[in-house]
Amino acid sequence: MAERSTGRTEPAEAPAARRTWSRRGWSVRARVLAALVALSGLALAAAGVTAYGIERARLDDRLDDTLERTVEELRAIAAGDVDPSTGEPFTSAEQVLRVSLQRVVPARYEGAFSIGTRADGSWGVLQFAEVSGIQPHTDAAFVSELEGAELAERATITRTVTPTADYRYAVAPVRVGDAPPAALVVAFDRGSEQAALAATYRQYAAMAAVALAGIALVGWLVVGRVVRPIRLVRRTAQEISESDLSARIPVVGNDDLADLTVTVNDMLDRLETSFADQRQLLDDVGHELRTPLTVVRGHLELMDPADPEDAAQTRALAMDELDRMYGLVDDLVTLARAERPDFVRRREVDVAVLVDEVLAKARPLGERRWRLDALPEGTAELDPQRLTQALLQLASNAVRFSDDGSTVGLGGAWSGDGALELWVRDEGIGIAEEEQAHVFQRFARGSTARARGDGSGLGLAIVASIAHAHGGSVTLDSAPGRGTTVTLRIPDAGLPDPDADAPHDAADPPARQQEAP
Missing domain, CATH: 3.30.565.10 (Histidine kinase-like ATPase, C-terminal domain)
Incomplete structure (x- = not known):
């Protein structure tokens, strides 16, 4: 794994733990930002996929609803029994379908035409809407599947796929007297409708990517401000040494991190006091015990072991100095314990x-x-x-x-x-x-x-x-x-x-x- 640079040059004498800090992985700022961007990306993706699935399902419902309304309009025209343009009764199914096709206003991916038996006895396309988004009547594979549909008892809505398109269509048969039956065919290019929906969500994906970039930028700045006290804690900890415990972290704001900063500063105060007391205790012991030890050592070096009186005097002096040292040590221990929380028991x-x-x-x-x-x-x-x-x-x-x-x-x-x-x-x-x-x-x-x-x-x-x-x-x-x-x-x-x-x-x-x- 490649080393990640922190952008700082460490001194040659820096401790190994400090020099290898940058090798431990991502910083807190990078991890928080990565989590924020990942969660935001997952949320946007989940929202987009869910919305796309819902809209695909609704697309078929909208197509079916449009087809049903077209069939109902055809039934209304046929039920009138009169050609609105001439005022005469309909004499053939072809007349009914002509009026219906004239009233159809196809959508972008919609087409309509009629099928039935022509005057020459052949079967095929009778008429088609002039203004149409698509021309399904020109799709031979689709038209061939419709042969005989005019003989059905009722209208049907179904789907078929041809080499040209994926159709969602309705077939509505019409009969007028003994004239040959015919049928109205209204078809939607379902594949093109879904492609248009997909294009919309591709735009959504592009906007989501822009939004994620904005979240990353703003998050980088915000998280940087949030974790600034943590960086200050780290830098302050690096600056602290055994001989200098005076560094403190600036307290910014009044949130949880500010409370953490105050707590760390209090801890540093206690550490500094503890180290100061320890150094003072060592200095005091070294200073105060050196004199009696020197006195005892000097008298022992000069003592004549063969002279009982000299030995007795030296012993008495040594015991007196040792008693004084004992009392001194006891006082120093009492002062050393004075900073402990259990020094007094109320x-x-x-x-x-x-x-x-x-x-x-x-x-x-x-x-x-x-x-x-x-x-x-x-x-x-x-x-x-x-x-x-x-x-x-x-x-x-x-x-x-x-x-x-x-x-x-x-x-x-x-x-x-x-x-x-x-x-x-x-x-x-x-x-x-x-x-x-x-x-x-x-x-x-x-x-x-x-x-x-x-x-x-x-x-x-x-x-x-x-x-x-x-x-x-x-x-x-x-x-x-x-x-x-x-x-x-x-x-x-x-x-x-x-x-x-x-x-x-x-x-x-x-x-x-x-x-x-």
Whole structure:
């Protein structure tokens, strides 16, 4: 099978699957157009053949109807018994047939004549219509078949084929008194009538061919516009590589193909996000694990196996670094899972119970004045484990960057638009304004944390991922020396208890506010 060219020159380094695309057969556009033209051609052909068959059958009916009317006119003339031209009674069948032939106006392929016994006693053609489309009386084979027909009892309509023509004809015998009988013969050239009908349908076939050409032209343009998004999908897919997933397909119109384009673009967004997360995870692992591995390797190389004290110190340092790497890997895995749809598993949760339980779990984190700022009464569709993880991470940060005996508050409230807000506040060192925009990014640490070598910079990134997975957001209110408040806001989480008190600010503790030592 010959190769079909696509009209494009592929680069030499193109993948084999891309280079052989044009060898797979017809394009979608060509297949759809071929099907459209084939169906249209079949429809036109079926309509033409059916109509031609019906018209052929009707042709014989029309010929028979014309022949019957001619016979009825002859009978009417014979029944009058008077020659209209002379006013005298008919004396012979030949006179009746003369009047009848004078009134016959033959069609294009019609002829009429009379047969009977002549005055000299011979049998043959007596008279014929002067104005006639055909001259059947000159067809000797046809006339010979009619011999003796004038003696029949009644008129007949039949068909015969001679070397000259295919005749559909009527023979109507006439008798007047004792005069010799005669007969009127009216014949149609059935073959010529059918040839004229065939010529009409040959014109139909020509017009159908022109119509098919028009359908093909218009179909080529219309199908081209319809499948344009599909071609864009293919081209975009060819442009996408492992290092560049940014290409998107333009959305045209608002039909099913436009919906397909939107779906493909959404899929590309997910793929790009997935690849980006994968690359970032690999970069993060490579960056963050290289340092502790280097430290462990360096101490193991310098360790004196014969010195028990040196070996013990090196072992303790290696275990500490391994613990740090374990925690780092666990945080990285959590961030990698944050983009998965099953990262959060929502269920109906009593929010007040959740906040109480988080406060109880946070108390062992440090010697602080733990305070319950507010309880949001009601239930919400949340993932309690992930929110507990986020709030405990914030509580751990609050302990890490505040002094012993200072206050750490935790609470929640419903906002006016039905969103659930959960917060953790402290009275610690705070965060500089220029650093606040970056603290929720991976491995971002404030200047104080960097100076102390404290933390991996993933805690707040995990908190932000949990908030985003719930469809919410996280905000920061902080200033150096004034402390920090981090708030998780989850919209449309549920409905507050209608009997609950209005939410309270941390600066104005509600009646249910509790303080834990």
